Amino acid sequence: MPERQVAEIKAFAEDPKNKKKEEDDRDKLNPSKPNGDKRDEEEELSEEDAQLKAELEMLVERLKESNTNLYRPALETLRTLIRTSTSSMTSVPKPLKFLHPHYPGLQSLFETWPTSEDKSLFADILSALAMTYSDTQPRGTLRYRLISASLMPSSSTIPEPGSWGHEYVRHLAAELGEEYTIRQEGEESPSPEKPKAEPVTIPGSIEDLHALGLECAKFFLGHNAEPDAVDLLVELEIVDRIADLVDINTFGRVCTYMDRCVNLLPPPDDVTFLRTIHKVYLQFSKLPEALSIAMRLNDADLIREDFNASGNPIMRRQLAFLLARSQIPVEWLHPPPSEDADGEAEFPEDIMECLSNTNLSKFFKEFGKELGVADPKSLEDVYKSHLENTRGGLSANVDSARGNLAGTFVNAFVNAGFGNDKLMVEAEEGNSWVYKNKDHGMMSAVASLGLSLLWDTDIGLSHVDKYTYSSEEHIKAGALLATGLLNAGVRTEADAALALLGEYVTNASLSLKTASIVGLGLAYAGSHREDLFNILLPLVADENTSMEVASLSALALGFVFVGSGNGDIISTILQTLMERDERALGEKWGRFLALGLALLFVGLQDASDATLETLKTIEHPISKQAQILVEICSFVATGNVLRVQRLLHLCGEHLEAVKEKEEAQKEKQKEKAEKKEDSKEESKPDDTFRSFAVLGIAMIAMGEEIGAEMSMRQFNHLMHYGDPIIRKSVPLALGLISASNPQLTVLDTLSKYSHDSDLQVALNAIFAMGLVGAGTNNARLAQMLRQLAVYYYKEPDCLFVVRVAQGLVHMGKGTIGINPFFSDRNILSRPAVAGLLAAIMAFTDAKAFVLDKYHWMLYFLVTAMYPRFLITLNEDLESLPVTVRVGQAVDVVGQAGKPRTISGFQTHQTPVRLGTTERAELATEEYIPYAHVLEGFVVLRKNPGWEETMQL
Numbered sequence: 001m002p003e004r005q006v007a008e009i010k011a012f013a014e015d016p017k018n019k020k021k022e023e024d025d026r027d028k029l030n031p032s033k034p035n036g037d038k039r040d041e042e043e044e045l046s047e048e049d050a051q052l053k054a055e056l057e058m059l060v061e062r063l064k065e066s067n068t069n070l071y072r073p074a075l076e077t078l079r080t081l082i083r084t085s086t087s088s089m090t091s092v093p094k095p096l097k098f099l100h101p102h103y104p105g106l107q108s109l110f111e112t113w114p115t116s117e118d119k120s121l122f123a124d125i126l127s128a129l130a131m132t133y134s135d136t137q138p139r140g141t142l143r144y145r146l147i148s149a150s151l152m153p154s155s156s157t158i159p160e161p162g163s164w165g166h167e168y169v170r171h172l173a174a175e176l177g178e179e180y181t182i183r184q185e186g187e188e189s190p191s192p193e194k195p196k197a198e199p200v201t202i203p204g205s206i207e208d209l210h211a212l213g214l215e216c217a218k219f220f221l222g223h224n225a226e227p228d229a230v231d232l233l234v235e236l237e238i239v240d241r242i243a244d245l246v247d248i249n250t251f252g253r254v255c256t257y258m259d260r261c262v263n264l265l266p267p268p269d270d271v272t273f274l275r276t277i278h279k280v281y282l283q284f285s286k287l288p289e290a291l292s293i294a295m296r297l298n299d300a301d302l303i304r305e306d307f308n309a310s311g312n313p314i315m316r317r318q319l320a321f322l323l324a325r326s327q328i329p330v331e332w333l334h335p336p337p338s339e340d341a342d343g344e345a346e347f348p349e350d351i352m353e354c355l356s357n358t359n360l361s362k363f364f365k366e367f368g369k370e371l372g373v374a375d376p377k378s379l380e381d382v383y384k385s386h387l388e389n390t391r392g393g394l395s396a397n398v399d400s401a402r403g404n405l406a407g408t409f410v411n412a413f414v415n416a417g418f419g420n421d422k423l424m425v426e427a428e429e430g431n432s433w434v435y436k437n438k439d440h441g442m443m444s445a446v447a448s449l450g451l452s453l454l455w456d457t458d459i460g461l462s463h464v465d466k467y468t469y470s471s472e473e474h475i476k477a478g479a480l481l482a483t484g485l486l487n488a489g490v491r492t493e494a495d496a497a498l499a500l501l502g503e504y505v506t507n508a509s510l511s512l513k514t515a516s517i518v519g520l521g522l523a524y525a526g527s528h529r530e531d532l533f534n535i536l537l538p539l540v541a542d543e544n545t546s547m548e549v550a551s552l553s554a555l556a557l558g559f560v561f562v563g564s565g566n567g568d569i570i571s572t573i574l575q576t577l578m579e580r581d582e583r584a585l586g587e588k589w590g591r592f593l594a595l596g597l598a599l600l601f602v603g604l605q606d607a608s609d610a611t612l613e614t615l616k617t618i619e620h621p622i623s624k625q626a627q628i629l630v631e632i633c634s635f636v637a638t639g640n641v642l643r644v645q646r647l648l649h650l651c652g653e654h655l656e657a658v659k660e661k662e663e664a665q666k667e668k669q670k671e672k673a674e675k676k677e678d679s680k681e682e683s684k685p686d687d688t689f690r691s692f693a694v695l696g697i698a699m700i701a702m703g704e705e706i707g708a709e710m711s712m713r714q715f716n717h718l719m720h721y722g723d724p725i726i727r728k729s730v731p732l733a734l735g736l737i738s739a740s741n742p743q744l745t746v747l748d749t750l751s752k753y754s755h756d757s758d759l760q761v762a763l764n765a766i767f768a769m770g771l772v773g774a775g776t777n778n779a780r781l782a783q784m785l786r787q788l789a790v791y792y793y794k795e796p797d798c799l800f801v802v803r804v805a806q807g808l809v810h811m812g813k814g815t816i817g818i819n820p821f822f823s824d825r826n827i828l829s830r831p832a833v834a835g836l837l838a839a840i841m842a843f844t845d846a847k848a849f850v851l852d853k854y855h856w857m858l859y860f861l862v863t864a865m866y867p868r869f870l871i872t873l874n875e876d877l878e879s880l881p882v883t884v885r886v887g888q889a890v891d892v893v894g895q896a897g898k899p900r901t902i903s904g905f906q907t908h909q910t911p912v913r914l915g916t917t918e919r920a921e922l923a924t925e926e927y928i929p930y931a932h933v934l935e936g937f938v939v940l941r942k943n944p945g946w947e948e949t950m951q952l
Contacts, residue, residue: 013183054096056081060102063109068118071468075121082128083164083651089315100132115613116150117225122552123148128164131171137841141168146208162219163214171227173216173589177235180209181726208327210238222568226253227894230261230808234269241275247736249498251280255289259826260893263639263704267605270638271297282309288932291319294825298563298603307333314875314939318930319411320354321780321937325822325866327489327526327831330355354937356491360867361455362817363937364417365878367869372814376421379407382806387786405441406800408433409858412448417812434467439474440853443511446478447856450485452860459495460486468500477515480504481856484519488862489831498531505535514552517836518856520628521556525831525863528853533569540596541572543579550576551589553840554596559863563602563830573597582620590622591629591688595841598629602830608634621686624708628689632696632732637821637828644700644711649719650693651726671942691729691844694718698733703828710736712746728760732840735768739818739836739864741916742778756792762792763801764843770805770834774861776870776915777814785809797851811865818864819916824889824933835863836924842909870920871911872927873939880940881909882927889919 035599044054052412053447059081065134071616078163085093099106103126111143113119123144130140145161161169181493213236220229233239244255252460255277262270281290287310294302302793307319323333333347333355334657346352353359384530405421411433411547415421423433424445447469453460464486467479480501484655497520504516509689517536524532539545539553554576557569573596577585584590601608628650635643694715701711715730722730740747750772751767766788773781784808792798808887811818820823820832847855874880887905914920927940 007525009439019319026476038645040111040731041288047768049094050095052081052744052750056098057102060099062108062386063106063122072121073120074117075125079121079532081127082679096129099129103129103133109909113151117152118215118487120151123151124159127172128168131255131335135411136172137674138180141171142212143599145172145212145701149212160219161216162223164218166223166225169216169219169862170228172212173220173232176209176213176216176232180213180236182205183209190317203721210236213238214241214245216801221247221250221254223244224896225737226250227257230254230257238505239341240272240279240524240573243276243279246280246283248284251284252380256279257893260891267638267640276284286568286932287315287319288322288493288930291322292827292932294822295323295328297325297384298830303328304333304335308335313350314941315930316351317354317877318937321939322931324355324357324825325936327530329526329690331528341778346859348526349838354877355549357455357489358492360416360490361457363871363879364455364869365419365865365869367558367871368418368813368815371815371913372910373815374418374420376418376426377810377813378422379410382414382810383789383803384609384786400796401438401441402796402800403803404433404436404805405444405765408441408445408448409804409855411558411878412451412859413804413807413811414813416451417454417815417867419456419459419463420453423451424450434475434478440511440855442474443478443481443515444856446475447481447485447515449857450482451862452866453486454488454635455483455486455490457487457490457492457494457496463679464797473509473511475943476858477509477511480512480515481519481859482518484521485859485862486524487523488525498529505539510546510548513549513814517549517556518550521552522561522835522859522862525559525834526562528564528566536560537572540569540576540593547580547584547587547589547593547766551592551596553601555592555841558596558599559831559838560832562599562834563604565604565607569612570597570600574611576616576908577615577622577626579616585620585622586686591692591841594622594839595630597626597836598633599834602636602833603828604634605638606634621689622874624689625692628692628696630690633833636699636833638700639704639707640700641707644697644774647696647700648714651690651722653690687723687842688724691725694726694729694733695736695840695844698737699833702737711737713748716749722921724758724760727756727758728764729844731761731765731768732843735771736836736840738772740772740774740776740868742773742776742781746772746777747781747784749909754784757797759795760846763798763846766798766801766805767843767846770808771818772803772841773805773809775808775811775814775817776864777810781809782806800851803847807862812867815867815869815913816849816865817868818866820864822866823918824919824934824935829864829866832866835860867936868914868916869911869936870934871937872916872929873937875939875941880927881911882940884908884910884912884920884934885923886912886918886920889917 004653005429020670057073059078064069080094082095083600085095106122106126106129110119110122111451113122127141127148130137130144133140139357149576159171187607201446213232217229220226220232229245230239230242235243244256256272257678260279262273265273274293274815278290278297281293282308287306291303291306294306303323306317310316310319330352342784347355365398391673411421411423419425427433434442437445446464449464449467451683453463461483464479464482467475467482470476472481483497483500501519501523505520506510507513515540519537520532536553536557540550540557545651547554554573561569576593577597597611601611609631612627615623615630617623628647632647676895697711698712701707706751715733718726719730729751734746734750747769750765750769754762754769756762756765766785769781769785785802788802789799789806792802818832818834819834820829821827822829838860839858842854842860850855870884872880872882872884885902885905885907887902888901890901890903892899892901902921907923912920914935920933922929926946928943
């Protein structure tokens with residue numbers, strides 16, 4: 001190439017314009033080049049952003065100069081620019097973005113500064129900038145925040161974290177939690193990824209973290225972030241101190257959120273939460289809410305303090321209604337003798353009436369009249385045989401003893417509480433339904449009077465009285481049981497149940513003895529009466545009494561002292577389990593002896609540990625049954641995942657053994673005879689405890705919606721792969737977990753199981769359908785049961801249970817439910833749990849109990865029966881009709897503002913009927929309720945501002 005051309009090419013290449021063009025072309029071909037990105041970014045900056053960036057860089061340079069007088073103005077300007085910057089929700093604020101490259105240099109500069117107030121301000125700014133370096137240098141925000149606090153002179157205070165904005169406080173809260181966990185575990189902080197970065201060493205103590213955490217929580221509470229405040233204090237293990245931070249505007253949302261968290265917490269954190277909620281409610285004089293928490297804690301001292309805290313007699317009446325609904329022992333409410341300075345032992349008459357449920361029957365009958373269901377229902381009104389096929393209709397007309405017995409229970413459940421059924425109460429002389437039954441059927445027939453006249457202690461006793469003089473032993477026993485039934489949940493000064501039944505406890509007749517024992521247990525369920533302790537306990541301890549009497553006495557004690565953890569009863573039952581011979585313990589009644597022990601621990605959680613260890617020393621299959629029953633009663637409705645896992649393991653244990661057995665059979669086919677003998681021996685061990693384990697899953701999961709839903713999935717697996725004893729228990733568990741709450745998925749599942757080839761499974765599924773629909777009048781369920789009546793018209797046992805289930809579905813003509821939860825499904829009624837579990841236990845071996853001569857065990861459900869109503873009263877406890885909205889309850893925890901707590905509501909005039917998952921709210925501002933939940937009896941007071949509003 002000629003020299004002239006080479007010179008021209010060099011000159012062209014060296015031209016600055018051509019160089020720039022060549023670089024631009026290279027950048028377009030290689031867009032990932034860093035220099036190209038940087039220049040593009042610089043070109044994209046707006047004039048304002050470029051000016052801000054230049055100003056920030058100038059301020060950083062000033063901090064590096066030797067003139068210390070420039071430091072303070074520069075730092076103040078930096079702080080102002082960072083605080084006042086605005087950005088979108090998804091982008092980093094411009095000052096933090098522009099200062100990001102300078103952060104390492106500023107860190108190094110910070111270390112060279114001497115201790116001063118300026119250095120404290122510098123640390124505060126670095127704390128904000130550290131948010132952009134959180135990935136490479138963990139907990140830098142917290143580190144510099146604490147350094148800033150330590151450098152600040154005692155005469156001045158560091159600005160609150162909230163001055164840097166909400167995102168800064170959230171960032172700080174997250175780092176607080178991490179740092180606290182690391183310090184608690186005693187681990188060293190992880191080293192940063194870059195070797196040149198400083199190690200993460202945060203000065204200060206645990207108290208410094210707590211103090212900073214409380215500042216952040218205070219900011220959260222003031223900016224509608226109550227859940228964040230609670231979560232932070234939980235991580236720092238000082239959630240009880242939130243009571244000092246809440247105010248009149250925030251305490252309600254804080255308590256609601258904490259309440260929802262309780263079911264998800266392991267013990268003892270759940271109890272800590274409840275006690276903190278209780279403290280906050282008391283702080284703001286919210287007595288009904290505080291009392292409901294005390295009832296959930298089952299703390300007698302707290303219940304007494306809350307009940308006696310109010311000086312308003314009207315409020316005390318409302319609190320008394322709440323206590324009566326849960327059947328809290330009245331003795332708990334009296335102050336201890338040493339504190340009772342005035343010597344006053346009794347409450348005023350009006351308070352005692354509320355506590356004793358004295359007027360429950362009167363209001364319930366008025367409620368029935370308002371709803372138009374006061375007239376008695378006949379058996380045909382329930383069966384609706386004309387809707388069944390011909391063969392079913394014909395079978396209904398056959399007058400059989402088993403059919404009449406079923407009619408007895410249907411009539412009792414359907415007309416419960418109204419006291420006017422045609423078969424028993426208003427039957428003509430000489431034409432009583434009693435004589436259409438035989439032997440033990442007579443006992444159940446007379447006892448049905450107790451359900452028909454439920455809660456009516458005045459008229460009820462006169463109707464029952466005429467049967468107590470009968471020469472027929474079973475009729476007399478039925479009268480004793482009826483006396484116990486009609487007194488269930490009601491306390492009277494006359495104490496008629498104890499006076500009438502007490503003398504028969506030692507009677508020579510087995511029927512009279514058992515009827516009086518069970519009657520006492522039902523009449524005084526949850527009362528913790530010491531006089532019953534002295535009557536019933538000797539029957540448990542006496543080795544000469546039959547296993548039936550000892551077991552029913554233990555069960556009655558379990559009803560009366562449910563959830564009390566009474567040491568004397570526990571030791572006596574344990575001693576009986578140890579001393580009785582194996583043959584006696586192997587009887588079918590053994591399970592009720594174990595249940596009586598278990599009921600004493602309802603809701604007591606870890607308090608049962610010592611008893612469980614003692615039970616492990618007993619070498620008999622009943623020991624395993626008692627252990628499981630005690631454990632599931634202790635943790636009922638807690639949602640304890642570890643306990644559920646253990647129970648599932650017990651249910652699945654045998655499945656692995658079956659697989660091993662099948663493999664062994666394949667390997668040793670020649671030894672068939674020996675294998676048959678082995679299989680016979682293997683079938684002998686008592687595996688009843690596995691049936692209780694299935695029920696236990698439902699018991700523990702029933703208090704929490706997510707846990708209940710997950711347990712239903714597990715039941716589906718158990719039904720597919722479980723052994724016969726497990727399969728027949730799954731329907732009962734479904735009935736327990738969804739009592740009086742007919743969800744479509746549960747109904748369809750039980751309907752499928754009710755046609756199972758195993759009649760035991762089908763029988764229990766039918767009964768479970770009755771439990772699920774109890775008192776709901778559910779039309780879909782009623783139709784299913786009518787179809788089952790046709791399907792099983794040749795199976796007397798199944799047909800009997802179908803009829804009983806029909807009676808349960810129409811219980812109280814659709815006004816009485818058996819769900820153990822009340823007060824917006826937050827409080828568990830312990831006597832209700834006892835009744836449900838005892839009735840279901842009878843179906844774990846239905847052939848031996850309900851389908852034999854112990855069908856009266858169905859009446860155990862009476863302790864769980866309670867009207868599903870809302871009745872509004874004025875301050876004189878007279879009915880006061882007001883307008884209310886009733887709809888499906890909606891969970892509004894954590895939602896902003898004041899969202900609707902019900903959906904799909906309808907407006908009604910009180911009194912109204914409430915479903916299990918329904919909630920009511922007043923539709924008028926004319927009245928203010930004393931109660932926090934509109935359910936059961938609610939006392940209203942006139943709104944003082946209402947008349948002024950109307951005038952305006």
